[in-house]
Amino acid sequence: MxxxxxxxxxxxxxxxxxxxxxxxxxxxxxxxxxxxxxxxxxxxxxxxxxxxxxxxxxxxxxxxxxxxxxxxxxxxxxxxxxxxxxxxxxxxxxxxxxxxxxxxxxxxxxxxxxxxxxSMHLDVGAANDQYFINIAGGGKLTELTYDVPSKLKTMIGQLAYYIKGIEMLPSIKPVHTIIELDDRVIEEDIMLFLISNSNSVGGFEKLAPNAKLDDGYFDVIILLKSHLADFIRVATSALRGAHLNDKSVIYTQAKHIKVTPTDDMQMNIDGEYGGQLPGEFRNLQQHIEFMxxxxxxxxxxxxxxxx
Structure with a gap:
């Protein structure tokens, strides 16, 4: 049986x-x-x-x-x-x-x-010695997921993250970061990076609109050094999935990623604290069979x- x-x-x-x-x-x-x-x-x-x-x-x-x-x-x-x-x-x-x-x-x-x-075999992300199903990321803006009160998240969902982001932005400094993506290297001052396995992240169902759960690739979104007006523009665009072509955003896809910041940066794994960067991220293609x-x-x- x-x-x-x-x-x-x-x-x-x-x-x-x-x-x-x-x-x-x-x-x-x-x-x-x-x-x-x-x-x-x-x-x-x-x-x-x-x-x-x-x-x-x-x-x-x-x-x-x-x-x-x-x-x-x-x-x-x-x-x-x-x-x-x-x-x-x-x-x-x-x-x-x-x-x-x-x-x-x-x-x-x-x-x-x-x-x-x-059932279907779907991708799973590996981040150093941990695993994730939705997203991994880093940067001060990703840390707001720890600070949004659970009652506020329950009441107003993704708007809670948006409000917290605006509140935090004036005190956030970009971090100079080297991001190695398969055969490409990006070196920039960034506010955050997101490595997405699925298209639904923090209640934003269009944050990674091109993400596929069985193709072996992550969708990578990098928010460059931004001011309040830039952040509001990008966040508003993200609600309708129109942020990927914004001048403050780098968007790409990759199977294997290494992230090395030049200053302290925490790693966020599926919305929870995942340790300190640097980090190495691998896509385990069609790794687990889901119902x-x-x-x-x-x-x-x-x-x-x-x-």
Whole structure:
């Protein structure tokens, strides 16, 4: 019999996963899975639980919670000789990865995506000794993700980041940075860099509009030295996906990236602190098999045919 393990954050989404766990287990049992659940208790617990699921060779692991829970589960699976299929039940604040995969934000509809059985191998990012599903980055502006109060993020979403960015900008100094991209080197004073795996980042669904989750490439966005007027122009353009041609922005794609700042710069991994730079970023193409809606599979096929 096939085995499934649900790794869930019991506090996520107003405890909706916790309240619905019996029904989720039942739906999986009905399609032939011997199913069990693990409730996370602290930061990093989901990674440990995922590693155990890998060791026990579960056929399916389900990450239920926000992007942080999904990130931890991926960190327990990535680059292991055996990697189970991975399902997603979103219950976070922004749910960037679920949005990128067109997974419904309704819990039981997300379970239906898993029970329908459609899957696709998707890229995962590696940053030094960590892994990411949405984005890695650096620069003082990326650090605002730590400072935006969770209640504000819940109430006004991406606008919270925009407000915080404007508030911080006068005190932010650009950092001279060397960025090596495959066979190209960029050396500039920058406000931030973003290495995007998916097209949905921090609630901005058009920040990396050309990103594909199975092509082996990252979308790289670099914001050069900017004043307040430049930042407002770029941020406003980003809301509609029109920022990539802005004079203050460098946009490119790459599989392998090295970032070396000449001053202190923190690394941001899927919206959380990821240590200090320098850093090396690798795209692990089609590395993990995710349960996804048929709609997403059709969209990816169409995108690949038109490239």
């Amino acid at each position: 096939r085995k499934a393990r649900i790794i869930y954050n019991p506090t996520a989404g107003r405890e909706l996963i916790k309240k619905n766990i019996a029904e989720i287990l039942q739906q999986l049992e009905q399609i032939g899975y011997e199913t069990s659940a693990h409730a996370t208790t602290s930061e990093g617990d989901a990674t440990i639980a995922a590693r155990i699921a890998v060791e026990r060779k579960y056929d399916l692991v389900i990450a239920a919670g926000g992007d942080g829970t999904i990130n931890e589960v991926v960190n327990g699976i990535a680059e292991k000789p055996y990697r189970p299929k991975l399902g997603i039940i979103p219950a976070g604040t922004t749910n960037d990865f679920a949005r990128a995969l067109h997974i419904p934000l309704d819990i039981m509809k997300a379970v239906e995506v898993i029970t329908n059985g459609n 996804v809606p048929q709609e997403f599979i059709n969209e990816q096929k169409n995108n690949n045919q038109t490239r």
